[in-house]
Amino acid sequence: MLLSVLEAGPLHGYAIITAVQDRSGGALELRTGTIYPALNRLERLGLLRSSWQSVGERRRRCYELTEVGRRNLDTERSAWQAFTHAIGSVLAPATQPRPVS
């Protein structure tokens, strides 16, 4: 999720939180503090890089995807779409129920 909201461009911590909440239509209620260790971990793994940038009147730590992060996002997105498609196919109502013998 964090990687996907950074796909469009660099964001700082609080902007990432609001982006996740906005994208989920408010369905995802995150404990906002959990974002920070997660960002740290993703940066350590080389999926993100960060730098101090001026945002408005203040300097903020902004994160952006690395090339490895972008590839990782594509892989994870494909795997998730395949998974949800498979589950969706199972849960979809059957159009012609099999007759009981």
Next chain:
Amino acid sequence: MTAVGTRVDSADQAGDPIEDYVRVLSTALRGPAQVKARMIQEIHDGLTDAAAAHSPHGAPDHHAASQAVREFGTADDLVPELQRELTLAQTRHTARTVAVSVAALVTCWLLMRVADQNTDWPLRTLVGHLAGVMAAAALLAASTLAVTGPLARRLPVPGRLPRVIAWAGTACSVAMAAVALTLAVTAALATNWPLAVLGAAITAVSHVIVGASARACRECARLDDRPALASSR
């Protein structure tokens, strides 16, 4: 950027939920100073942004700050996750310190050996064994840098690795102290005694640097294993 610790300690911010929260985190967490300061600063910025978003006029008030802190999660919940990252950062820092120090020392000793032609140097075997301990620690440190860096995307980082690297660093530091002492004591017998004294001094400095980093790593590893904070916020 102002260092968060300084700001929190110096300002009279009693009653400000954000400053109180940040102070609790800052007190509870241990790790490399720069990484910790950056982490705390980011959390402070995030809380300030959240409070501003909750405030109708954009200027955070006490109520908005309290709401931002509530949504952030309790310190009890967050400290273990944050400490885990700081512990790994300290582990990498200690591993880097060990690897660089040992490489520098071995180069230094080789240069000393070339410069000092005395092949009958006393306690040569002892120093050889101690250098072996340091080389083993350096190899472990190099592996740690790989396992906690690029390889971490494919392999899980072993939970006991910080403790292992902390004690490897401690062993390396003790070996450095023994070598420094040996070099200092036997300097009088060396053909080129100023060189031997210089070698002892460099080794002693390395002992202090590696020892301090290993001690910090031990403390982080200990905190990483602790139960959640007693007081929940």
